[in-house]
Amino acid sequence: MEEDQKENNGQRRKGISRRGFIQLVGAGAIATTLGDVSKSSPVEAAEAAEKGEMVHVSLQVNGRRHRFKVESRWTLLDVLREKLGLTGPKLGCGRGECGACTVLIDGQPRYACLTLALEAEGKAILTVEGLLRDDELGPVQKAFWDNDAMQCGYCTPGQIMAAEGMLRVNPNPSLDEIRKGMSGNLCRCGSYAHIFKAVEQAAKLKQTV
Ligand code: FES
Ligand code: FES
Known part of the structure; x- marks a missing residue:
């Protein structure tokens, strides 16, 4: 309870x-x-x-x-x-x-x-x-790219949108908060370590744009 x-x-x-x-x-x-x-x-x-x-x-x-x-x-x-x-x-x-x-x-x-x-x-x-911002990647997309946060890439658009939504509510999440915030998105390739790093970087990038 x-x-x-x-x-x-x-x-x-x-x-x-x-x-x-x-x-x-x-x-x-x-x-x-x-x-x-x-x-x-x-x-x-x-x-x-x-x-x-x-x-x-x-x-x-x-x-x-x-x-x-x-x-x-x-x-x-x-x-x-x-x-x-x-x-x-x-x-x-x-x-x-x-x-x-x-x-x-x-x-x-x-x-x-x-x-x-x-x-x-x-x-x-x-x-x-x-x-996308014109032809440029947005901050979360760029962070996923920079951190190789994908293998087959099938889960990636959903992961990016989950990260985008989470960072709008919590712009500076801890690693635990990232894990929890991304817990509704599965990656059967097991790229979680890179995904979490990407979200950490995305949080920083978003604060600079
Ligand atoms: S396709 Fe929607 S949750 Fe899996
Ligand atoms: S990168 Fe293949 S399912 Fe996530």
Whole structure:
């Protein structure tokens, strides 16, 4: 009990743990399914999603607004990759376990595979592509490059977005805070030591730009 309280307090100060992250995403997706897909009733909303009914959705991605017609059950990841051709966010597990699909929604790291496109309407969505400054890498991208923080690179866009989100909340994290802040993102190549170093460097770089 006391441990849970400590963890909750820590989340508010320093970002969010893997467990809290998954709970937040799951709760949001369910609330949207029940409350937004249909304006009438939760049962009708669930039926609409099941039938694959087409709906309009307007999304602000990397500073630009886009309008699509999608099935109400499409995830944000589906729309980013299939409609916008943004291949930075990756499909790994598709169920909130690996973090390969991480994007920022209103500045918070979220799993795009567990977020309905409709849920993201009216919010600012940032993908790894949106961190570029003209043709230059942003600070977190540059730090990952400088520290060889990747092997196959599949997890890297998600790792970068998780780091970006964490550093916005906690600009000067300790190594323990970095480990915890990045705990929602798995790397099957095991590049964690380099990833953590990259995040440490990214924190410094961000303070100079
Ligand atoms: S693909 Fe989204 S968490 Fe794994
Ligand atoms: S670099 Fe291969 S999964 Fe992370």
